[in-house]
Amino acid sequence: MSTPTTTGPTPGGGSEAAAEDAAALAAAAAPADDPFDRDALPSPPGATRTLLRSLLGPERRGVTLTVVMLLLQQAAAQTGPLLVAYAIDRAVPDLRHGEHGALIAVGAGYGLCALLSGWFQQSFIKSSTRVSQAVLFDLRGRIFRHAQALSVDFHERYTSGRLISRSTTDVESLRELLDEGLQELVSVVVSFVYISCMLLYLDFGIGGVAVASFVPLYLLVRLYQRRAERVFGRRSTAIAAVIVKFAETLNGIRPVRAFRRESVNDAELGVLNGRHERSNGDALIEMARYVVGSRFVANTAVAGMVLWGAYRVADGTLELGVLAAAVLYLRRLYDPIDRLGMFLNAYQSASASLEKIAGLLAQVPSVPEAERPRALPVRDGALPGREVVFEGVGFGYRTGGEVLPRFTLTLPAGQTVAVVGSTGAGKSTLAKLLARFYDPTAGRVLLDGVDLRDLDTPELRRGVVMVTQEAFLFSGTVAENIAIGRPDATREQIERAAKEIGAHNFIEGLPDGYDTDVRKRGGRISAGQRQLVAFARALLADPAVLILDEATSSLDVPGERAVQRAMDTVLRGRTAVVIAHRLSTVEIADRVLVMEHGRIVEDGAPAELIAGTGRFADLHRAWRDSLA
Amino acid sequence: MSENREATGRPPAVRTLLRLWPYLRPVRLRMSLAAVIAIVASCLGLVFPLVLKWMVDGPIAHRDTGGVWRGALILLLLGAAEAGLFGLRRWLVARPLAGIEASMRADLYRHLQRLPVAFHDRWPSGQLLSRGTTDLMLLRQFLSFPLMFLLVNGVTIVTGCVILLLQDWALGLLLLAPAVPLVILCSVFESRYALVARRAQDQVGDLTTVVEEGVLGIRIVKGFGRHRSQTQAFRALAAKLRGTELEKGRLLAGIWSLITTIPELAIGAALVFGTLRVADGGLSAGTLVAFLSTALALRWPVESIGFMLAMSQEAATAAERFFEPMDAREETDTTEEDTAEETNTAEPAAAGCAAASAEGGLRFEGVSFRYPDAGPDAPAVLSRIDLHVAPGETMALVGATGSGKTTLTALVPRLHEATSGRITLDGEDITLMPRARLRELVSVAFEEPTLFSASAGENVLMGVGGEAGDGDLDRALDVAQAGFVRELPRSTDTQVGEQGLSLSGGQRQRLALARAVVGRPRFLVLDDPLSALDVHTEALVEAALRRVLRETTALVVAHRPSTVLLADRVALISHGRVAAVGTHQQLLRENAEYAWLMSGEEHGGQAATVEPLAAAQPPAAAEPARAGVGGGQQQRAEEEAR
Secondary structure, three states: OOOOOOOOOOHHHHHHHHOOHHHHHHHOOOOOOOOOOOOOOOOOOOHHHHHHHHHHHHHHHHHHHHHHHHHHHHHHHOOHHHHHHHHHHHHHHHHHOOOOHHHHHHHHHHHHHHHHHHHHHHHHHHHHHHHHHHHHHHHHHHHHHHHHHOOHHHHHHHOHHHHHHHHHHHHHHHHHHHHHHHHHHHHHHHHHHHHHHHHHHHOHHHHHHHHHHHHHHHHHHHHHHHHHHHHHHHHHHHHHHHHHHHHHHHHOHHHHHHOOOHHHHHHHHHHHHHHHHHHHHHHHHHHHHHHHHHHHHHHHHHHHHHHHHHHHHHHOOOOHHHHHHHHHHHHHHHOOHHHHHHHHHHHHHHHHHHHHHHHHHOOOOOOOOOOOOOOOOOOOOOOOOOOEEEEEEEEEOOOOOEEEEEEEEEEOOOOEEEEEOOOOOOHHHHHHHHOOOOOOOEEEEEEOOEEHHHOOHHHHHHHEEEEOOOOOOOOOEHHHHHHOOOOOOOHHHHHHHHHHHOOHHHHHHOOOHHHOEOOOOHHHOOHHHHHHHHHHHHHHHOOOEEEEEOOOOOOOHHHHHHHHHHHHHHOOOOEEEEEOOOHHHHHHOOEEEEEEOOEEEEEEOHHHHHHOOOHHHHHHHHHHHHHO | OOHHHHHOOOOOHHHHHHOOHHHHHHHHHHHHHHHHHHHHHHHHHHHHHHHHHHHHHHHHOOOOHHHHHHHHHHHHHHHHHHHHHHHHHHHHHHHHHHHHHHHHHHHHHHHHHHOOHHHHHHOOHHHHHHHHOHHHHHHHHHHHOHHHHHHHHHHHHHHHHHHHHHHOHHHHHHHHOOHHHHHHHHHHHHHHHHHHHHHHHHHHHHHHHHHHHHHHOHHHHHHOOOHHHHHHHHHHHHHHHHHHHHHHHHHHHHHHHHHHHHHHHHHHHHHHHHHHHHHOOOOOHHHHHHHHHHHHHOHHHHHHHHHHHHHHHHHHHHHHHHHHHHHOOOOOOOOOOOOOOHHHHOOOOOOOOOOHHHHOOEEEEEEEEOOOOOOOOOOOOEEEEEEEEOOOOEEEEEEOOOOOHHHHHHHOOOOOOOOEEEEEEOOEEHHHOOHHHHHHHEEEEOOOOOOOOEEHHHHHHOOOOOOOOHHHHHHHHHHOOOHHHHHOOOHHHOEEOOOOEOOOHHHHHHHHHHHHHOOOOOEEEEEOOOOOOOHHHHHHHHHHHHHHHHOOEEEEEOOOHHHHOOOOEEEEEEOOEEEEEEOHHHHHHHOHHHHHHHHOOOOOOOOOOOOHHHHOOOOOOOOOOOOOOOOHHHHHHHHHHO
16 A cells, blocks of 8 residues: 555656556556556666675675686686697697607696586586575575565555566576576686687787677677567566466366356467467577577688688798687687577576566565564553554555545453444455554554554564454465464464364364365365364464454354354453454454444444444344344 | 375386477477478588688698688688578577477466366465476477487587598597497486486475465465564475575586586597697698597587486476376266266155156265275265255255365366266256256356456356346346446456456455356356355345246355255255255254254253353264264254155
8 A cells, every 4th residue: 555666666657667568468457557466567777787786795705706617617628729739830840859748748738627627617517506596595585575575455466476477487587597697608708708818819810800700799699689678578478477377277276167267268378378479489589580690790700710810821920730729719719609699598588587576576565564663561460452542543545545534443452342334344444454464544553552563573463463254274284274373382272272263173074183284185174164274373373452354254153153152262351353244243242333434333332232223233133134 | 295296106208208299290390390400500510620621731731822712711601501500490490489388388278277176176276387387488498409409419429420530530439439438427417317307396386386375375474474484484495495406506517527528538638649640640730620620519519418418307307297287187078977886776865855856956866975085994075965956946055064065066067076976957967968068057156256357247257158248247246236346447347356456255255146147047056155245235135146046946055044044945964964954944943953053052042151162062063074973963863854
């Protein structure tokens, strides 16, 4: 909510800046006015480079070691032709005079160079793998951490598919750059420099032609880079769209089947997949163009240098051995030219990916961690509850539209408050403000007098815990899922929480009891059972304030009753906010708030309101009737 | 997750890769043409040294400037041809390669959509997703590079060797000597690398799953302030992956250094030996230059074999991972399916159904179900269900959490297959119907309302084949009290679902309900369709739904009295069996478990308030949910059912 970026351009300006054709493709399917709902998020200029630098920074020593290893390896590997020249121009005449010294030197030198080059090669690969893995580990962690830090609101719009694509295919393309690309680049540059020097040393003219040939090559590289950049951006956006579609289908496989969406989905994926196929092909063709150009320049240069050299040998101003060495070097000089293309490929695709990752990382969490966290005051007395005050709180979406007009509300410690009202009345928003999923646009939410924004996460979650309607289970065992409430809980504590909420029986009935892997049977734990697990989780967390947002909607009546009975003991002394459509909840509440269009229209003890003539009295009557 | 897959014997890499042939087949001509071109271009490179030799021994030695010019011109032409051919090769395969990747992805997607739901229960979507993306990219790279260049470089190396041997067989043999140890080393390396590569790819899949869960479960992570421990779990997995990748790096470093060192040593030996021969006049200087230059030209093809083998190995594991879900059997429409032997012995047990109406409606006959992957000692989820819903009738399914109600509803549109027994719609066995027709007849609203990335209107109209008009849409929205969509920014054209506006649980549930009723289906299956609605809306929906239910045969899973009242009769499901069938009032009076389920209070109404734990246990559910253990309570319930 509030502003998504403080360092970046304003949301409006940013969305224009990012609205290049690549981003437009993704945005076309979504409301255009939502800057989060696009594949490439606005990021401050230079963010990509800053990101890369900050990733490589800690690995400076590793990078240096890698480069040194490569320099040594290349030095050893590039000595060969010099030895050939020496052999032809020195060792042959010497041998004819019966001297073997030069030949022995050549043989020993060549063998030594081969061994050294092999050894440096392997230490180079090892150290470059270490560096690249360290960088990838760092980057993966950063993306994940940042995604976890971003607000619920962000996730509601950025979609899981895009996030997955950021942390898989986009990271993968950086891996390619680091594993293959950088190695290529450094070895290409190093061998260019080495060989040019060698050539210049052997013969100034030949070396001069070699150096001159770098000019058209450089121009070619620039041209390719410009053209490829666009193609790769398009390709990365296209694959993200494919992933979103894939993920959506897999996660909704039941309705897909029941409503015979298979062929429609096939067609829809066909379009997205086709878009990816096209940009993928474009990228490969760009590469083909580059290869033709660079190879041609290289081969022309070789022909030119041979001509020059041969002329000079024929003249007698150049020795044959030198020409031979030069020719051997020339072959090597342009050998890595295709690999330079590979590097450019890897670089382009990685920089398109990095840009998107940088965009994601540049998102400032709209619900930031406290800078100078305060502690909650020590509770007086034995009761676990704390007082909640909404002080002049108002809330509206950044895109406009007021959800909650300003209001002030005090929930005394230990009170159980039921919030009722129709869908869209603002109940959930109220709960999310209290749970600090959102921050209010005006006013403050206070817990025992401390602004929620001043609490660090552990302190906040000891204070407030929210159980929502969607009871998501993580992969792992049932016990681990409950232990999310308190990671250091013992098995007894976990089982006690499950027993209290009435989940113990069904868990014991699972194949491996508490150790049943929920993923393997994920589809087989019913929605009601999942809600029970979610409840046990909340009980285990033992918070001062508990928020239940329609947390019993999928339970059957006995389940709900059991939960309520448990709540009677569990909630005693705790502050609780209960949002429920079933008015049965009201029976355990000390106080009822009725909300309508973002305002609290009724507030009082349940009995008082039922006896009255307001909205709640109506609702309650309808509910009694529905019980039949 | 990765262990169990590694344990099952691995087919050799080549055989796995051969399975890619069907995808290559349509472009085989282009691919082979490209290979031929690559071979020609690569061999042109080998002609360079021969021209050089000719120049050194001919025009240069004889100071013939015209000859020098001719030689240079030939080199230039050769160079231009090589450049052109290389480009041509890439251009030829660019579109086909992208096409292969796309068609493999489309096939995987197509196939995944048609695999049994039970398959998706077992496979985390992150794993499937990584197979449809990262693994396919690896395969494309394999087809574009190692596949072609293992061949091309192989031919180049052989040609080069022939040239070397022709020029001087002794020097040639000296150079070729290291080939044998290299081949052995490579094969040892390959088998070790394969294991590690597979492990790394599986770990990437696991990591993807954690990322996905971290996003889908973000509210829980935030709600409990667990992002640190979640991040730790992620880091632990990422660290494992890093360990595997480092191991890969070590293996690669070893093989690469051997592949560079050994041939280089051979070249050194050849140089010494060759120099001796030139000195005693047995070899011309031009031949030595050409020889060494050819040997150097062969260096890249030889060196590249190392990483190409590595890439091939990764491609083989990628292919293996791709084919794992592809090999799972799709649901097929068989006309004669082996119906279980119990079918005949099953007797219709639904109480009070006349023989005349026996043919119509929805009928379960001796239906049992256990999950296909459940152990033999695992209890059946449903056992011997006999139930008849007469045409036009609405039957409510009531039962404790986990009693098998939802599973029972999933059998009707064949999202799961009954293990034994028979389900008929208007007398027709559902296993004999094409699934498409079955699912056209049966419309479902799920417990968890999933909307797709499409407009709200499209989401609702998914319930009909396509020949629906605005009238149908309006009617369905009215029934489900989903008029709120008309207030959305773009009315019914507003995008919802993953890529659109996020709606509340109640709103999604109403749209899902509208989707279920829009096609006026003959059979309707509703799984707790009103759970997320507020009382007021629920009453409105119920009133409208009653009209719809009058015209259709329906099965409604109900948790609450208000929903049960939509039904004509109620079936009580207990531990996977039909415990009782009757009207709501009847069961409320006669069946203790039912009364308990509906009121949450013990039979007789005395609320146990002393000990909350004991009060939470129903009389029957106090038994662990195991079929066949049924206590007296359950037997009584069964007697009532007859």
